[in-house]
Amino acid sequence: MAKPPKPSTVKRGTRVAVLGAGSWGTTFAKILADGGADVMIWARRPELAREIQEAKRNSDYLPGINLPVSLRATSRLDLALAGAEQVFLAVPSQSLRETLAAARPHLGANAIVVSLMKGVEKGTDLRMSEVIGEALPIPAEQIAVVSGPNLALEIAKEQPTAAVVSSTSLETAQAVAKLASTGYFRTFVNTDVIGTEFGGVLKNLIAVAIGIVDGVGYGENTKASIITRGLVEMTDFAVAHGAQVETLSGLAGLGDLIATCQSPLSRNNTAGRLLGQGLSMADVTKQMKQTTEGFASVGPVLELAKAKGVDMPIVEQVRQVLAGTLKPADIAPHLTTDSDEPQGERNLDDAQAQGGAAVWRSVKRAFHQLRNGGGSSLGDRP
Numbered sequence: 129m130a131k132p133p134k135p136s137t138v139k140r141g142t143r144v145a146v147l148g149a150g151s152w153g154t155t156f157a158k159i160l161a162d163g164g165a166d167v168m169i170w171a172r173r174p175e176l177a178r179e180i181q182e183a184k185r186n187s188d189y190l191p192g193i194n195l196p197v198s199l200r201a202t203s204r205l206d207l208a209l210a211g212a213e214q215v216f217l218a219v220p221s222q223s224l225r226e227t228l229a230a231a232r233p234h235l236g237a238n239a240i241v242v243s244l245m246k247g248v249e250k251g252t253d254l255r256m257s258e259v260i261g262e263a264l265p266i267p268a269e270q271i272a273v274v275s276g277p278n279l280a281l282e283i284a285k286e287q288p289t290a291a292v293v294s295s296t297s298l299e300t301a302q303a304v305a306k307l308a309s310t311g312y313f314r315t316f317v318n319t320d321v322i323g324t325e326f327g328g329v330l331k332n333l334i335a336v337a338i339g340i341v342d343g344v345g346y347g348e349n350t351k352a353s354i355i356t357r358g359l360v361e362m363t364d365f366a367v368a369h370g371a372q373v374e375t376l377s378g379l380a381g382l383g384d385l386i387a388t389c390q391s392p393l394s395r396n397n398t399a400g401r402l403l404g405q406g407l408s409m410a411d412v413t414k415q416m417k418q419t420t421e422g423f424a425s426v427g428p429v430l431e432l433a434k435a436k437g438v439d440m441p442i443v444e445q446v447r448q449v450l451a452g453t454l455k456p457a458d459i460a461p462h463l464t465t466d467s468d469e470p471q472g473e474r475n476l477d478d479a480q481a482q483g484g485a486a487v488w489r490s491v492k493r494a495f496h497q498l499r500n501g502g503g504s505s506l507g508d509r510p
């Protein structure tokens with residue numbers, strides 16, 4: 129068990145709101161309350177708000193977890209948002225826009241708005257911070273995102289972990305990180321919002337692939353190959369969209385990839401396993417009681433990849449399994465390439481051709497830094 133949190137007096141009592149009382153919203157509300165903030169969580173369903181407010185429990189999403197006595201809950205957005213200096217969003221990605229439309233009239237002009245979500249909006253292909261920027265009249269400097277190896281139930285049990293808070297404004301990232309830190313939850317900061325968000329989105333898709341091969345009955349070699357090649361896919365994609373290479377090897381990339389691919393607690397991993405066992409996408413969706421972001425993200429991610437000419441064989445095969453056009457057992461033999469010619473493992477020449485000189489320079493810079501043991505100016509830092 130982690131040491132009890134020692135909240136700093138500076139942040140004690142800061143008013144914050146958490147919108148969304150599923151597994152991650154409730155767990156994050158606990159982190160913030162344990163860190164000393166004055167937290168009100170908004171649940172869409174009044175009966176859930178009542179359970180959290182009165183019993184300090186969320187039995188559907190976090191069975192067996194006692195929530196902090198200081199945590200308050202409501203099903204009224206106006207009450208949740210009144211006076212909130214920081215607002216944390218943890219609804220399913222596809223419902224963010226409607227949640228923001230309802231929240232907008234009650235939001236303070238200076239409030240920092242933080243996405244805890246790991247999805248891309250269908251139809252617009254926008255990241256969550258981009259949806260927030262479109263839907264709310266606030267500058268990018270007031271928007272932040274949190275990502276990392278953060279399986280909610282483990283954290284709710286106070287098993288220690290870490291995360292990254294990212295904002296184009298380092299000051300904003302630090303203000304959020306200060307509130308969202310407690311004895312069992314350590315937050316780092318960076319300014320690479322693109323890399324931090326895409327890390328969380330993309331690892332979900334690789335975790336679905338891992339679940340699929342697990343469900344088929346393949347072993348550790350297959351999974352290790354997919355994780356390793358998956359990280360290459362994630363990195364190529366994110367860098368082509370402007371991310372820093374080092375973010376993808378940090379908590380929001382590799383860290384989250386490991387956690388999600390290894391854990392049966394992961395919904396994406398679990399959903400993949402059901403697919404691998406032969407269930408259709410429709411049956412898996414019916415069976416999953418919680419949000420499986422990977423299913424909704426696969427289309428938008430492949431569209432974004434196509435726009436930048438990035439090859440994503442693993443994600444493409446996940447799409448085919450979801451569509452029912454590829455047998456789960458056939459996912460592994462196709463992992464590397466359509467070509468009969470052997471390729472260099474990192475396919476840097478491909479990355480150069482696909483992503484252009486900027487990608488190539490970025491990759492070379494990261495390797496140079498690694499070889500020289502140098503730190504990165506933009507990687508996760510305390």
Ligand SMILES: NC(=O)c1ccc[n+]([C@@H]2O[C@H](COP(=O)([O-])OP(=O)(O)OC[C@H]3O[C@@H](n4cnc5c(N)ncnc54)[C@H](O)[C@@H]3O)[C@@H](O)[C@H]2O)c1
Nearest residue numbers: 149150151152153218219223245246278279280418419421
């Ligand atoms: N659970 C985790 O371990 C975890 C960790 C990190 C990030 N995330 C991310 O957090 C986000 C939320 O995930 P979660 O695990 O809390 O999901 P969840 O399924 O546990 O909970 C989602 C909550 O949103 C509510 N909801 C559903 N539709 C809604 C709508 N239209 N409007 C408002 N509320 C609605 C649900 O009632 C539920 O309370 C996802 O993007 C997920 O990737 C989850």
Ligand SMILES: O=P(O)(O)OC[C@H](O)CO
Nearest residue numbers: 276277278279394395396
């Ligand atoms: O349960 P998943 O698959 O949505 O993953 C939860 C978190 O994103 C893990 O960091």
